[in-house]
Amino acid sequence: MSEVIKVANLYKKYGTVIALQNVTLGIKKGEIVGICGPNGSGKSTFLRILTGIVKPTRGYVEVLGGFVSKKVKKNIAYVSENDVFYKWMKIEELLVFLKSFYTDMDVERAKELLRKEGLDLDKKVGELSKGNRQRLKVIMAISRSPEVILLDEPFSGIDMLSRERILNLLKEFLIGGERTALISTHFVEGLEEIFSRVIFFKEGSVVLDENCEELREKYGKSVKAMYFDVFGGLS
């Protein structure tokens, strides 16, 4: 299958801090990739470069056959770990706002998902709890039909119940589909079943890049066990 994301010798420096160094990899169409690693390992920077939010210091980046342009961004859905939506906007306003940028936005599907998740369209984003804001971001992303979906720590700082609900939404959206997904997380549990490949980042470099099945065959270990092996801790 063709590669939808190609990066070569990617390097990113913030002042004197090296966030990414010499990252070279390709992601094929339909792959669901887990980007794992501890805090500060470069996961978010990597996803942000693919979204065009952060500019690489040097290196080659190609997404959907071109550099990250306006046209390419239309086919990317990005879920940030931060509260990026305007807090003064009502959910319905946000939906209309996003629809004007993304022609693939299915407003009816979004409304249905919001209703199902108990999120009131008349509520302002700022009035939602952290878990609900996180779910809102995921719903807005999966109400579209992007070729590539990038999720940056979709489970950070939320309770178990919200985590489970977001996980179910993602599973429904991704499993059996043709979409390419990159999910950055340090909570591997529960996601293993949807990952087709895992990439471990450590201090800005890729330290492991394996197909999940091969990982199990080669090392006889789950992603979680491998994670602890690589980064230390309980195993």
Added chain:
Amino acid sequence: MIAKLVWKDIRENFINTLIFTGLILAMTIYGLVKNFKDVRSLAVLPILIVAFSFIMVLGYAIYRGFSSLKREKDRNTLEFLLSLPVDGREIVTSKFLAFFTEVLFLSLCITLFSHIPLFYMLITKAIGKAEFISAVKTITYIAFNFFLLALFLFIVFQFYEILVLSLKTKNFFVNAILFFVYLYLLSELIAIFKKVFGFLPDQAPILHTIWGETFTIMGGTNYQGLAAGALAGVVLIVSGIILFNKRVEV
């Protein structure tokens, strides 16, 4: 897409615009009530309304220029904006257009409200029709001057903000030095542009008022200065867009 971004900015600052409008109206009504019996003294009121209101508007222009993008960065919404299928041209231009719309609305309100005392004077026959028309022209002319100045200030400070965001300097003193160097270089650039527009008349547009006074545009700025200011504004917006596209990130 620019229209949607402009709408978003206007909607976000709607309350500020309303508060300003309310303040200006309150000032007008207070002035009218206070000088109700002394009709002649009402003649100064329109100028006072325009002057005080635009001092606020100019302050607001500086604040908005300084903070429109910084605020987005501080609230993480810059990340959202940058992830949308838009580029620096749309983001920077939309900020300017939103401010343009707001300040146009405010300028129209100020001009309109400052005419209330004049209408009262006309009705009470304190001034004649010719004097009234002359005064209306003058007030509109002064308001237009301030409107242009507010736009220019916004552009100047927005470019400085983009400069700081792209250089990622957080030290206050470094930023302060950068600010003064930037202002110096800008004044030099305007001086060069003035020479470029040397073929234009070396005099300020003059308008006579009902009080026999003369008003010149922006304190005597000549046509060359006006053209140089306009060109500098365009250069700052274009440079801001290029800098934003090349350097601004979260």
